[in-house]
Amino acid sequence: MSTNGKPKYKVIGTRPIRHDGVDKVTGRAKYGADIRLSGLLHGIVLRSPHAHARIVRIDTSRAEALAGVRAVVTAADIPPQGDRMVELGEGAVNMRHLSANVLAHDKVLYKGHAVAAVAADNVHIAEEACKLIDVEYEVLEPVLDVLKAMLPDAPVLNDDVRTDVMGGSPAASDRPTNVARQIIFTKGDVQAGFAAADVVLEREFRTGTVHQGYIEPHNATAMWNANGKVTVWMSTQGIFTARQQTAELMRIPVADVKVVPMEIGGGFGGKISVYLPPVAAALSKKTGRPVKVIMDRSAVFEATGPTPASYIKIKLGVTRDGMITAGDAYLAYEAGAFPGSPIGPGCMCVFSCYDFPNARVEGYDVCVNKPRSNAYRAPGSTNAAFAIETVVDEVCQQLGIDPADFRLKNGAKEGVRRVDGPVYSRIGMLETVEAIKASEHYQSKLAGPNQGRGIASGYWFNIGLKSAVTATVGYDGSVTLIEGSTDIGGSRTSIAMQLAETLGITAEQVTPSVVDTDSVGYTDVTGGSRVTFATGIAAIEAARDIQRQLVIRAAELWEVDPSTVTYVDGGVSGPDGKRMTFEELAHKLPETGGPVIGNGTSGKATQAGAFGTHCVDVEVDPETGKVQVLRYTVAQDVGTAIHPSYVEGQLQGGAVQGIGWALNEEYWYDDKGSMRNATYLDYRIPTCYDVPMIDTILVEVPDPQHPYGVRGVGEVPICPPPAAIANAIAAAAGVRMKQLPMSPPRIMSAIWERDAAK
């Protein structure tokens, strides 16, 4: 449902069938694993059995001698990177670290770390050859916990890491450390704020290492041609960043690499960094033949970037009548093997849903012997939301205040200054709370014993960055739309709809295609909830470009001055009542010079951010600790819903992933740093038996920075679920859960602890 009025659109807000739908449901869509090329070789990566070890020696001679083996590569086949940072679209990356993650240099830093790779006539020979690679390791003690890794005597992963304190380093700390970065924000007088509070609560939280859980494994097929040009077919969230990463790692010109996007079976942030393309490229360079490499599921878990485990401490001060006076947050996020956890956004999001007059936030990015952390829907925000939203709920419980009313009193709104500094423009936090409060769900009564209800809110910035599209008018009135945003969630259609709306034609008249890096202008990643916003702006600009050209063509046909012609309501209008529809004019294009091609880019616009508030009912089995989600409602400020079905799908998908994060998902490591649940049998993501239908309330507060008011929608919905469920569990079972996942053993421990305290 939509909650308020909006401008009348013809295409926006409708639900056309997605353009790629038939191929997807008939199995004809081509994914990376479907690539078949003449002379194709198959690659397998040898991975470290140790979480922390020095590589003493690698001998590949026995593998190379095996019949059917065409090449073996190690880090020695990837050019040295030096000490350089490269801007890769979503931020600067240390190339030495990225290279060492693709193929380990002198140390392995997590179990599953790539050490070598083999190309052979088939995967079985390649697997056998991997067993013949002799690697001598000097096994080192691993460190697997964020707080232990921060201790002065902790094993240190990287010799080149010092603590970055806003461009400086702490005095007397010119020695390697696992603490890669410190962040501090302050606002107001925190001490005075807490002194003014009637209730002060301080709580500590832990969250587990969680994978994005995309179904399709990473894959890449590379062909290093004799002319030095490299083509890569792969599943990726960003063809241009994949191209640049591959080129930078292989130290070849960006223009010598072409990335061809295959369909993508999920990413959620996990398919932005490259793992396989440089390996496949190096193998192809050695063999002169195309090489395909596909990860198996355990490699996906053990060797690609999960979202970080974390430790968070929150202190909250509130007056008796429910006004926030102060907050203090300490966050430590696991970066995995190399620096780069989302500690920055975590610190920026932790207090973002509220108007804090006084607050302090301190955060740390910490290396541990786990895979290099990567983005996962609203990276860093979910961890933080779990902590702050749980404390808010406990304060409300102590003060006897309705948690929705507390949020309406203290919630962020236009003009509020965030703790990290900027002031909010038009946002819809309060509207999402109002929508939940007014919902039939929130107003209903719980049906039985051991049931409870919880709510929680969440925030994500949403980003803008750069996009380009090209649109060509066909003589039959159709439009082909070429874009560089790989389509994960139906963005082909949401972009096509914005072009269609601007031209006044139907979505079905537009045929969108996602093309390779040689065929469209630079486009940043499909991530950060940016595509429908930023690539949408590019499509609108392309449509306006077409409009301008069509006005000139019509003026030529009518033999009038172009200034007397306007493009309006799906066609051109001229003097004396002259009128042609888009289709009528398209038919006449051959008479006026031929093709009309519109180009559009975006790169300046930034988004205003988005909020969501969730309401969940659960039932806790007091004998087993199993939590059943009974009912779930998501209210989110979506700006303007271009295709409501896809928006609802994003909200539902994010909520379900958040439910999995809340209740079951977690990497289980033994004390040697070996993940013990690296399959979907043991790493438990939610199934249809675990979740009810997720109800959605689309709150539409248009973002003024987009012509149609679009806000990104893909990331916010994963933020509130863990806290909302924790709050519901507290209401149902009387236990406050402070560690994710809230699995049955942890619930039972909390219940027994509660009972023992009675």
Next chain:
Amino acid sequence: MARVFIPAQIRDLTDGQEVVEVNGTTVREVIEGLESIHPGTRERLCRDGQLRPGLMIAVDSSVASSGLRTSINRDSEVHFLPAIGGG
């Protein structure tokens, strides 16, 4: 004059001031102005003439897509924040 919000970790260079008013028409000019008032601040914000990796600039609460070249008004707010990406 533009109001530059000083990150907490370098306020030792600004005598504890959280906000410093500086003249300038671009972020780069503002940083130069800040450096002239509080030496050492530029080094903490920039490296090799560019914004340090891992940082982003927000001008009047919007992320500055043009980096140090971003234009600012007389009453603009300038913030230096951790860079954000997304999933």
